[in-house]
Amino acid sequence: MAIRHFLTLRDLSSDELNQVIDLAIEMKAAKRENRQEPLFAGKVLGMIFEKSSTRTRVSFEAGMAQLGGDALFLSPNDTQLGRGEPIEDSARVISSMVDIVMIRTFGHSIVERFAKYSKVPVINALTDDYHPCQLLADVQTFVEHRGAIKGKTVAWIGDGNNMCHSWINAAIQFDFKLHIACPEGYEPNAQLVEEAGDRVMITSNPVIAATGADLVTTDVFASMGQESQQQDRLEKFAGYQVNHQLMSHAADNALFMHCLPAHRDEEVSAELLEDKSISVVWDEAENRLHAQKALMVFLLQASR
Ligand code: CP
Ligand code: NVA
Numbered sequence: 001m002a003i004r005h006f007l008t009l010r011d012l013s014s015d016e017l018n019q020v021i022d023l024a025i026e027m028k029a030a031k032r033e034n035r036q037e038p039l040f041a042g043k044v045l046g047m048i049f050e051k052s053s054t055r056t057r058v059s060f061e062a063g064m065a066q067l068g069g070d071a072l073f074l075s076p077n078d079t080q081l082g083r084g085e086p087i088e089d090s091a092r093v094i095s096s097m098v099d100i101v102m103i104r105t106f107g108h109s110i111v112e113r114f115a116k117y118s119k120v121p122v123i124n125a126l127t128d129d130y131h132p133c134q135l136l137a138d139v140q141t142f143v144e145h146r147g148a149i150k151g152k153t154v155a156w157i158g159d160g161n162n163m164c165h166s167w168i169n170a171a172i173q174f175d176f177k178l179h180i181a182c183p184e185g186y187e188p189n190a191q192l193v194e195e196a197g198d199r200v201m202i203t204s205n206p207v208i209a210a211t212g213a214d215l216v217t218t219d220v221f222a223s224m225g226q227e228s229q230q231q232d233r234l235e236k237f238a239g240y241q242v243n244h245q246l247m248s249h250a251a252d253n254a255l256f257m258h259c260l261p262a263h264r265d266e267e268v269s270a271e272l273l274e275d276k277s278i279s280v281v282w283d284e285a286e287n288r289l290h291a292q293k294a295l296m297v298f299l300l301q302a303s304r
Helices: 014-032 055-066 087-094 108-117 132-146 162-174 190-199 206-210 227-236 281-302
Strands: 044-049 070-074 100-104 122-124 153-157 177-181 200-203 215-218 255-258
Touching (some): 014 162, 044 055, 055 281, 108 122, 132 215, 132 255, 132 281, 153 162, 153 206, 177 206
Parallel strands (some): 153 177, 215 255
């Protein structure tokens, strides 16, 4: 059987993604009710981090431990990756010793090259282009609060970045409408937008994007690796803050999500972020744990 990787949401079929979401919801209940099985006993996850992380590291590491497995934190500072050992060589060596690998890095081609030479499933834990694990948690969170996301409308406000690209893939795979509002020059990848067809609408007007949306979501103006553009982006993204005023254009029971970390009063107002009647960001963060456990169960089973 071929090894299954999760480099983008397009690596699983729509049915498989929905299975993972259902399993995540079930595994969350199992954890709450203290009836988790040691599904990862004897399994080791290799975690390669070339960028910072709180949620991703804690959720993968805790998830393995809770189900009887182990996780290795590998940073470029103390592995040969940081001293220039080719990714293809690292992939062959690391995947001969662990059962599954997750990578957070810069260029998306790095995870593709690693996966090509890996003997075990590889998970993209964020690249400059995509953040698919976050979308599993986001869709799970929507389903838990509002039911099926199919046919709903999501508004993305801000940068056409890795999160925005994964929202586009989610719109394709889970079959919902995505309204994207971004400043000129910060639009998402044009080919990806074209692939999404009429599921995706792009505007530079946040009010147009938010109008009637069942979910409004955003992310930092400057992502990891773009720190030097922070000041410039603060000016370019003026008017793209998600706040109660913008939410007033959305559907009556619309939710707010943010992958976190958030910059209060930049891309989201502090009041909205803390408004428990609209903002589900803490559930969304917790669901990284459950969604990724379900993803690892799926990939390990499917690659056997
Ligand atoms: N949302 C997310 O991936 O958070 P971390 O950068 O803390 O992992
Ligand atoms: N777009 C952000 C997401 C962080 C989870 C970044 O890449 O830094």
